[in-house]
Amino acid sequence: MTIETERLILRPFLEKDAEDVYEYLNKPAVNCFACMKLDSIREAKKEMLRREKETEYYFAITLKETGKVIGEIDAYPETGEPHADENSVKDTFSPCWMLNKKYQGKGYAYEAAKAFFEYLFSQKGARRIYAYTEDYNLSSQHLCEKLGMRREGVFVEFVSFINNEDGTPKYENTVQYAILKKEWNH
Ligand SMILES: CC(C)(COP(=O)(O)OP(=O)(O)OC[C@H]1O[C@@H](n2cnc3c(N)ncnc32)[C@H](O)[C@@H]1OP(=O)(O)O)[C@@H](O)C(=O)NCCC(=O)NCCS
Secondary structure, three states: OOEEOOOEEEEOOOHHHHHHHHHHHOOOOOHHHHHHOOOOHHHHHHHHHHHOOOOOOEEEEEEOOOOOEEEEEEOOOEOOOOOOOOOOOOOEEOOEEEEOHHHOOOOHHHHHHHHHHHHHHHHOOOOEEEEEEEOOOHHHHHHHHHOOOEEEEEEEEEEEEEEOOOOOEEEEEEEEEEEEHHHOOO
16 A cells, blocks of 8 residues: 655555664654664664565655655554453554654655545544654644644653663653544545
8 A cells, every 4th residue: 555645655664664764763753662763774674574564554654756764654443442342343543653853844744644644534444543642742742733633631640661760660641632534624
């Protein structure tokens, strides 16, 4: 599956993307992506081989003009309700988005996310899309708002991605945004 926008092509990852991905995942920009850190090009290649199989829900954000991978976006179907049984409909999605720092502030994240949301709502049965973002992550919150998502609340000391210097978990405050298919009019 590929998704085309004015300046971008969203497509599944390929082994040859290893260097471009290493460029931004060698130092993940935010704590919630700390576990995605890649320590070498070799590790990046291995990760690309794993991602190659993901053809519906995990996309490389590439520049149409040069083919460079400048970031990524993904979201998988979930039931959306934590106590739902296994037969419940999976109509809820929670995207992760990330751009190489060099390509931020150019409207690419919005362009990619808007096309990805349209794909989820129109082709993948999405009823609700929600996003978690840390309270200090203003660029991600700005992106949610630009996409028309509602700020639904703040979960205080909700999750820990890294430890404090004394080894105790460092808890972060998480903001939740969401939008329903019937609210989507981009
Ligand atoms: C979150 C993230 C993806 C947002 O990326 P971004 O580059 O700030 O977002 P956009 O692509 O929408 O660009 C924003 C700005 O680009 C500017 N811009 C420049 N040229 C533009 C153009 N041709 N078209 C549109 N906007 C343009 C605008 O000023 C826009 O700001 P505005 O919305 O106030 O108008 C990025 O900050 C990131 O990767 N962060 C690290 C990872 C992360 O935090 N992920 C989320 C974890 S919860």
